[in-house]
Amino acid sequence: MGLKTWIACAALGATVVTGAGVAVAQDGKAAENAVKVRKAQMQIYAYNLGVLGAMAKGQLPYDAETATNAANSLAAASGMRIPGAWLPGTDSESFEGSRALPAIWENGDDVRAKAVALWEASTDLSDAAGMGLDEMKAAFGPVGGACGACHKAYRAPAN
Amino acid sequence: MGLKTWIACAALGATVVTGAGVAVAQDGKAAENAVKVRKAQMQIYAYNLGVLGAMAKGQLPYDAETATNAANSLAAASGMRIPGAWLPGTDSESFEGSRALPAIWENGDDVRAKAVALWEASTDLSDAAGMGLDEMKAAFGPVGGACGACHKAYRAPAN
Numbered sequence: 001m002g003l004k005t006w007i008a009c010a011a012l013g014a015t016v017v018t019g020a021g022v023a024v025a026q027d028g029k030a031a032e033n034a035v036k037v038r039k040a041q042m043q044i045y046a047y048n049l050g051v052l053g054a055m056a057k058g059q060l061p062y063d064a065e066t067a068t069n070a071a072n073s074l075a076a077a078s079g080m081r082i083p084g085a086w087l088p089g090t091d092s093e094s095f096e097g098s099r100a101l102p103a104i105w106e107n108g109d110d111v112r113a114k115a116v117a118l119w120e121a122s123t124d125l126s127d128a129a130g131m132g133l134d135e136m137k138a139a140f141g142p143v144g145g146a147c148g149a150c151h152k153a154y155r156a157p158a159n
Numbered sequence: 160m161g162l163k164t165w166i167a168c169a170a171l172g173a174t175v176v177t178g179a180g181v182a183v184a185q186d187g188k189a190a191e192n193a194v195k196v197r198k199a200q201m202q203i204y205a206y207n208l209g210v211l212g213a214m215a216k217g218q219l220p221y222d223a224e225t226a227t228n229a230a231n232s233l234a235a236a237s238g239m240r241i242p243g244a245w246l247p248g249t250d251s252e253s254f255e256g257s258r259a260l261p262a263i264w265e266n267g268d269d270v271r272a273k274a275v276a277l278w279e280a281s282t283d284l285s286d287a288a289g290m291g292l293d294e295m296k297a298a299f300g301p302v303g304g305a306c307g308a309c310h311k312a313y314r315a316p317a318n
Contacts, residue, residue: 040202047196069240076235081228
């Protein structure tokens with residue numbers, strides 16, 4: 001990844017969680033939209049991780065272009081700054097269907113660090129995905145690790 | 160937008176619609192995942208367009224950082240290449256809940272051109288969003304136009 005890109009993206013986590021800078025009214029509709037957009041972001045992660053995971057497990061033949069597309073989409077999604085997606089009042093105890101534990105809003109620095117870790121691992125995977133199956137698999141692990149670290153700490157179990 | 164970025168992204172529409180290069184089995188689960196991920200992509204468009212639209216209409220105070228975040232997210236989402244999202248057999252006549260008209264799969268070149276138009280308008284908006292309300296509004300129009308052009312041609316009415 002080029003330095004310019006890194007600089008452009010490095011601060012991505014800065015407004016995650018605080019919701020600062022987004023003056024959307026915290027009414028029901030805003031909360032609903034917040035949960036929808038963050039679930040959409042997770043869905044994009046899940047789909048593309050599914051493609052790469054299937055290749056890593058040998059369930060889908062490795063293809064450099066497909067792997068690169070998936071990794072690039074993952075990196076693009078993890079680089080998005082959507083602070084309004086983490087509107088206060090949309091935690092699992094306040095909003096039906098949310099699995100975002102209240103601890104997210106109490107540990108901003110840690111959550112931001114975990115978001116940056118995901119983005120960094122994803123951009124590494126972007127660089128590696130087209131270089132061969134082994135290279136892709138090696139870079140895939142840290143992305144899975146970054147997902148898991150955040151889910152373990154901050155996601156409520158599925159009902 | 161830098162030339163390098165443009166080159167990196169310019170071919171984004173190349174595999175849209177054909178689904179080529181994604182050898183995911185076309186079973187029910189694959190179709191469901193395809194519809195989910197493209198709806199997620201649309202959701203990310205909708206959310207960020209909502210933020211920018213509210214600013215354009217004066218419902219939300221203009222803020223350069225918030226506008227830039229939203230425009231960057233829009234550009235990132237419209238630059239994603241997720242050919243598997245447009246799996247054949249997931250049109251509105253074949254898959255419940257899909258509003259993607261069968262014409263999408265019959266007009267690949269036009270759909271690709273419309274996808275590229277959205278991406279180009281979104282990257283222009285990315286460049287303009289932080290420069291002031293008037294600049295953002297001027298660049299917002301073409302993005303709305305690109306959304307509308309595709310929806311008018313290829314999206315079934317909501318039920």
